Amino acid sequence: MGNKTNAFLVAPSQRKTTGNEINVITTLVASQMSNGLTLNDAINSIKIQLNSIGLTATNNLLNEGNSNQYQILEQNILTLIASIDKSNANFLLSILSSNLSDYQSFILAPAPTESAIQALIIALNKATEGKDFNDTGLVEYYSDNGSSFNAPSDYLGQDADYGHDKNSGGFLFTKLDFNGRPLKDEAEQWSCVKDQRTGLVWETKSDDLASPQFKDKLFAYQVSGKFEPYQEDIDMLSCSDEICTTEDYVNYLNKNTVCGINNWRLPTFGEFYDIIDFGIKEKDFNGDVYGLSPDYFPRQSIISDLASGEVWTSTEFFTEYEATKIPHSRVILAALTRGIYRGTTYPVNIYSDKVEVDMGASYQLPIRLVSEMESVK
Known part of the structure; x- marks a missing residue:
């Protein structure tokens, strides 16, 4: 704990029973992990940022947070935490920990003033403006008499009464052409879909078996230099x-600048889960209800090593079996997106090239890439 009222420091989840350091550095790393990064990626991100603002950081970063060089940094972040709205603390710290150089004048100041503290809080809150999430898509009400678009008097407070579901059906998408230009909703051909709430752009898939963008083409998991x-x-x-x-597929879409974009990537688990529409009733030819809106994502993955509709995500998943999993493997979080069990999540244990040979194959899944609209070229 820090020495500021209502301030806190945390350690990232490592499945360790002893030896967890808790300081400003572990807090920054944990904030990065809450934004979807793996432990190693979060450490590397913080290390690069600390070096960029003139603080020494090594690969042993988690065990160095109590160093004297970080005293001012810790004091100032504790001061910040004590002043921010705790209901939004994780989000604001995630933004801060991702952009340390932007806030260097505050976090390294010998004694920041109250006005400087409030200015930083305003800046962090402003950084969240325009960032939103979709809703569940549940726009109907349910009672003993079945479903209806009218709220029953005996079952109050249902999902359809709240948020975007009540106001706009839960989702707000725009079709884009191959160059990334917006199209009318009634367009019959489009290459990407922009999520107006999050600002993310999603690729569309193909029915062509020979196309790398075929909806059910399977891929082995790879992140160059890491896995x-x-x-x-x-x-x-x-x-x-x-x-x-x-990685091959990411490079393929980037090389072809699909929708004018050259930084396509795997989605995080949260990004992909956010476009699952739990209110859809339309079914595919197998009789399974869709998971994504067929009006915008008509070609959705069916084939899977697991169940139906999963795609690769970049989110590493820590389980209670972490200590006993196969060495050099990774657990990725996936979600079932078709049928009545859509939304069910799975930990997928995949093998790397360092796993002992003759273990048998692990998993191959379809893919749907995402990018930020700001990166459209």
Whole structure:
């Protein structure tokens, strides 16, 4: 705990029973993890940012947070935490920890004034403006008599009474052409979909079996320099186009600047889950209800190693079995998006190239990439 009223410091989840350091550095790392980064990626992000503002940071960062060089940083962040709305603390700290150089004048100031504190809080809150989330899509009410668009008097306070569901059906999408230009809702051909709430742009898929963008094309998981795929996962795929891994596909979309975008990436679990519409009733040819709006995402993945509708995400998942999982493997969080069980989540244990050979294949899944609209070229 810090020495400021209502201030706190935390440690990132590491599944450790002892030896957890708690200081300003672990708090910044934990804030990065709350934004979807893995532990190693969060450490690396904070390390790079600390070095950029003139503070020394090594690969042993989590054990160095009590160093004297971080005393001013810790004091100022404790002062900030004590002053912000605690209901929004995680979000604001996530923004701060992702942009330390932007707030360097405050976090390294010997004694920031009250006006400087309030100015930073205003700046952090402003950074969240325009960032929103979708709702569930549940716009109907339910009672013993079935479903209706009218609220029953005996079952009050249902999902349809709140948020975007009540005001606009839960979602607000715009179709984009191949160059990233907006199209009318009635357009019959489009290449991407912009989520007007989050600002994210999603690729559309293809029904063409020969296209790398085929909706049910499977990929082995890869993040270059961090996680290389297991050979048996590659062998399970027919990669006549040499686009076998998630990294291959990311490079393919970026090279072709689909919708004018050249920084396509895997979505985080939260980003993908946010576009699941739980109010959809339309069904596919298998009789399974869709998970994404078919008006904007008519071609959705069906085939899967798991159940139906999962795609790869970038979010690493820490489980209670972390200590006993296969060395050099990774657990990724996935969600079932079709049928009555849409929204069910799965921890997917995948093997890297460092896993012992002859373990058998792990998993291959379809993919749907995302990008920020600001990156449209």
